[in-house]
Amino acid sequence: MKEAELVIVGAGPAGLSAAIEAAKAGVKVMICDENQRAGGQLFKQIHKFFGSRAHQAGTRGIDIGQNLLNEVEKIGVDVKLDAVVWGIFSDRRVGIVHEGKNTLVKAKKILLATGAAENVLAFPGWTLAGVMGAGAIQTMVNVHRVLPGKNVLMIGSGNVGLIVSYQLMQAGAKVAAIVEAMPRIGGYAVHASKVRRAGVPILTSTTIKEAKGKEKVEKAVIIKLDDKFKQVAGSEKEFDVDVICLAVGLSPLAELAWMAGCKFTDVPELGGLLAIHNEDMETTVPGIYVAGDIAGIEEASTAIEEGRLAGIAIAESLGYINAAAAKEQKQQIYKRSDQLRDGPFGIGRRKAKEVLISRSLKQ
């Protein structure tokens, strides 16, 4: 059986950042991603990111992704693309199908950085062609440069719904409206203002009632919700659209952590059931770490910090960095992460992370 010091599953911002830190310290890293290109979600994000200079604020997601890839290449990490990790077995054996061939690798440490999966919403007509996930639309529009339709109804006003609406307009589509079941807009006001002044209505306390069409979406019917989230009969409105985009949240993609026997806990603020991890990002199974959206739905900026943290902690536990040096680097990461997890949108996530970590102490 092949052996590796560190196998990282997922080459998004979290996985790549961990690979960079660990490899810099001397760890021999293998990073696997199922796609043909590394970078995870970043190559769909063509907008400028928030944060401070230390978090590459003002830089577009695609360029942050390219910077990470350049660094990975410079350090010479073993990046395996078209490599699906399908199982984690006892003694940290990792089952990989790489370019169609099945291999088993025994790792000293494993980092799961698999990101998140999109939530779906079922409603009459939701299986019609033209009802698509926000991630699918971003992939088609920003990566493959094809519009899935010309008139779009967006479901969900979180940052994803707002940003994808803006990106659809940049690509030349019209966004008929953004509907939101809650009585207030979910995402940042600056993102909302951008689409509003481009003429897109954001309809709060509203949901999709039905998608109509023979085989593909031809119309969308929306309806008002009262303060108990009950549909208000007679308040329907119809839009002529050919695409309905679902942007109704993300959930951690944690099957591999289940398989590995990690203990889970429910933390709604971070997207639901999460593998419990400690301050080093290590789960309840020794030697198995998590970082990024799998460890709580947040942002690329926080995913990068968590990846770095895991990379350093792993290098330390393998003896490549001494405790004092590791401690100093970790302190800086904690500080930068706290900066991001602050303010009305972030403080809840910081508290939730603290709860998650405190639960690891009880194990």
Next chain:
Amino acid sequence: MDMRIEEHPILGTLKKGKAVKIEVDGKPVDAFEGEPVAAALMAAGKTVFRYTRKRKEARGVFCAIGQCTDCMMTIDGVPNVRTCVTAVKEGMKVKTQIGTGEDGDTSK
């Protein structure tokens, strides 16, 4: 109907691989080598990729990352190929799939 985004304010002018032809339900369709089959079909305005086995409901691209199987079609006689994660090759024969497409027969 061409749904390709030729010019983009952030991504610039479209640069793609070699221009090739594929065959979709017997008709020629322009595509670029290496792009997902689903992208080429969508660019040509095709949105229905298959019909379900029992109720013959239409399905199209839903996730675009190989997870939902809604986009499966019969390619070069092989049924159930996820077109969103399958790269275009010159001369590929793509068929709208009815049901499981097991016998390769996709006629109604």
Next chain:
Amino acid sequence: MTLIKDGFFDADELKILPGVPSEERLKKGPVVVIECAQQIPCNPCEEACLKGAIEIGESIVNLPKLNADMCSGCGLCVAACPGQAIFVVDMAYSQTEATVQLPYEFLPCPKEGEVVAGLNRAGEKVCDAKVLKVLAPKKFDRTAVIKIAVPKNLGMIVRNIQLKNSDKED
């Protein structure tokens, strides 16, 4: 309240922001208007201003605070803001007109001299606007900054443009 329900500011909400200059300062000439109202972790505007007119401070979720007397209205911070929340307004441009500089990331990009529609924060057409300048240096990283002239009473109203021949109008 309109901000979190409708996605844009009403005039009163705007006035209380630390990034929005006073009416007296607006009357004096070009100055930045920072329409950033929520404590999000973000501070590139502070760094973009070479004159030190924008202050966020140690905690990056602080709202950007404008020292309006130090601001020359140069517009360097407009493209640097990832939220596209920064505008430069010159209420003293002429007897009848004010100018607005705004970020723009759509195609086609308007040309200097072109007459476009001026849109308010809700995306409604409120006037004709003349494009005075289009700045898109490499440093702005694909965010163009468009300077338009609008009727004076609309200097604090117009926040977007729409091209006349654009098929988006319907």
